[in-house]
Structures are given as C-alpha cells and as structure tokens.
Amino acid sequence: MFFHPMDFLIIIAFGLSLWAQFRVKGTFNRWAEVQAMSGLTGYEAARRLLDANGLHDVPIEPVRGALTDHYDPINRVVRLSEPVYYESSIAAISVACHEVGHAIQHKVHYPMLVARHRIFPVVNIASGAAPFLLIAGFLFNATGLIGLGIIFFSVAVAFQLITLPVEFNASSRARDLMIAEGFITNDEERGVAKVLNAAALTYVAAALISLLELIKYIMIFTSSREE
Template sequence: MNHLSFITAYIGYNSAWFLMILVAIVSFIVQWRFKSKFKHYSEVGLLSGLSGQEVAVKMLRAHGIFDVQVICVEGQLTDHYNPETKTVNLSQDVFYSRSVAAAAVAAHECGHAVQHAQAYAWLSFRSAMVPVINIASTLTQWTLLIGVMLLIFSHNPFVLAIGVAALALVTFFSFITLPVEFDASRRALAWLNNNYSIVQTTEEHEQAKDALWWAAMTYVVAALSSLATLLYYASFLFNRRN
C-alpha cells in the first residue's frame, strides 16, 4: 500500500468512526428527550378520563376491527402490535393510565392494527422481511468482529463480506420501518383529532402529537445508527483494495 492509499484508508476508517460517534450522541439526546416527554405527558391527565386500553378499544371499533385484542404486557415502553396474534400489546403504564401519553401510544399501536386490516403495503413488506431479518441479525453478531480480525491477520475478506451484507439487510429493514411508524402516528392523530370525546382540547392534541413525534425520532436515529455502523464495517472492505 503506497502513502496515498494509506492516507485514503486512514481517512475512510476515521470518517466512519466519527460518524458513528456523532450518531450515537444524537441518539442519546433523542432517547433522553423522548423519555422526558413521555414522562411529562404521562402526568397530564385526559379530560375524558379514558385509559389507554379504553382508547385502543374505541379506535379499533371505530375502524370496524373486532378480531384484535388489547392486552397488557410487562415492561416499560414495550408497547407494540403483533400482526401474527392480532393483539395490541400495551405496557402497564399505558394500559391503565388515563394520560395524554397513554392515549397517544395506544392510538399509535392501533394505527398498526388498522394498517394490517387495510393491507398497508409498507407493513406487509416489512412483515414479510422479518424471518430474513432475524437470520441476518444473528449473522451480524458473529461475523462482523470475526470478519475484521480475519481481514487484518489473514487478509481474508469473505467472513466480513457476509457480515456487511447481513448488516445491510438489517439497515434496510430499519429504514423500511420508518414509513410504517410515521403512517401509524398519522392515523392515530387523525383519529384523535376527529374524536373530541377522547382528546377534548387543542392542547391535548398538540401534546399527543409532540409525544408521537419524539417517539418517531427514536426510529429515525436507530436507522441512522444502523447506517453508520454499516458504513464503518464496509470501510474495512473498501479500503483494503487501496
């Protein structure tokens, strides 16, 4: 490797490393901000007095969905919709709470149920990718570090190439998740805005909107973090050619 190639490789590695650190800092800030917002809005009671579970049931019924159950699950921020079991899973803090945050999260998860019922293309595509992504995620855990070591000591890029390819799939999946999450929030806010018996004031609606916006930002930074990690490991492959 000549001096110019060495400098190019050095810049490539360090640029990718700097990007990873930058994204990690932004991710920390966004996560902190989201948790802070969620905690604040969890203390703001709904004037309607409805619980997260009641909001979820009302939204499902309003969209003609009667085959989806709303259940309570353990943990914090573990809320999700499971298309396989057709269940809206709400954490205890959301299921029983009668707050703005609980209403927003419950409506968002029901937004996924509505997507499923209406065969929303992005959700269908994302769901179809899950089995492949599970395999790819397992591969990345073993192949990236081992691949880098093999590349350094034996100049064999094969294992690392497999790891980078698997990570590329995981990264692609994280970006596919974004339109699914944004659309679910859009559906949730539209429904809440049209149902004054649930979110009764403009202030409550704006608070719900703010909570869901910060929740969406956590998915954005997660996707960017995955991309930064991909570029970092890919830089080992690209720069070995110099």
C-alpha cells in the same frame, strides 16, 4: 479493527440515540401528568378506535413495564404497558392509539408494514450472523467474509429503514383518528404530537447509527480490495 473517520459520526449518532431515549421517557412522563379532557384511559381509547375500524376481534392486553407497548401482528393483539392501559393521560391515549395505528395498517395491508413482515424472518438470521462474519473477516483479513457480513448487515439496516415510515404512518393515523373521534381537543393536539414525535425520534436515531456503520464497513471493504 482500526479507528475509522466514520467512527466520529457513529459516536455522534449514538449520542443522539441516548438523547432520544432520554427525551421519549421525559416527554412521556411530562404528558402522563396531563389528564385528557375526554377522560378516556389508554385501553378505552384503543378499544374505541379498534371497534370504529372494524377490528372488534383484536384484543387489548396489559403488559408490565414502561414503554413496552406494541402491536403483535402474529397473534393480532394490541399490548399496552400498565401506565398506558389504565391511565387517562395525554401520553397514555397517544401511545395506545399509535399501537392501534399498527393494527389498522395490518388490516389495510399497508405496503411498508407488509414489507417489514416479509423481511423479518430473514433479518433474524442476518442480524445474528453479520457480526460474526465481519469480525472473522477483519481478524483474518478475509474480504469474502467481510463482503458477506456486509450483505447480511444490509438486510438488518433495510429493516430499520423500512420501520421508519411504518412508525410515522402509525402516528399520523393515530393523530387523525383521535381528532376525528373526539378523543382530544385542539389544545391537546400539541401534547399528542410531542409524545408521538419523541417516540419516532428513537427509531430515527437507531436507523442512523446502523446506516453509518454500514457505510463504514463498505468503505473499509472497498479500501481493502484496492490495496
């Protein structure tokens, strides 16, 4: 596969992704040192939000690692990394409430989350098959395989694009609920916004890389057919 002009943009996007990952870790570590005025730990904040939204049956579990926090929609469990679960920092309660935002999305059947859940089984197959189809297509100059690989890869890109509004909406819900429940003061809103925005940027960067790669493959496919 020859070097394509789109590769320059992909390299830039990849650099943005690395910077975003560095930033989210740096931002989390910075605000992990700032204690929340409420004194709530990540677990306590998450538990209160879940209960306030009628999700008493959704458990919260600690998991090892850093920034491994997530909501499991299959088992309906909020899982918080140990630094988030046990600490009472701005970073901890921000991340914890963000994950509760996903649990609330699940409860109210937030359309984009529903779409992401429905496409997920297909994404697992498509994302695994796409690289092999594309590589085989380019090696053997088989436009049919390239085209099929592009279709499969498009499904994976669609999943990442759908993820963006899901993440932004969860963060928006988290900020609004934290304020409404009195978890943070007006002065602490800035820290919460920085933590959540930094995390969202990693999803934006990942989606951008995939989208540029998809455009590149489509351009190569189109030019090969013209030849």
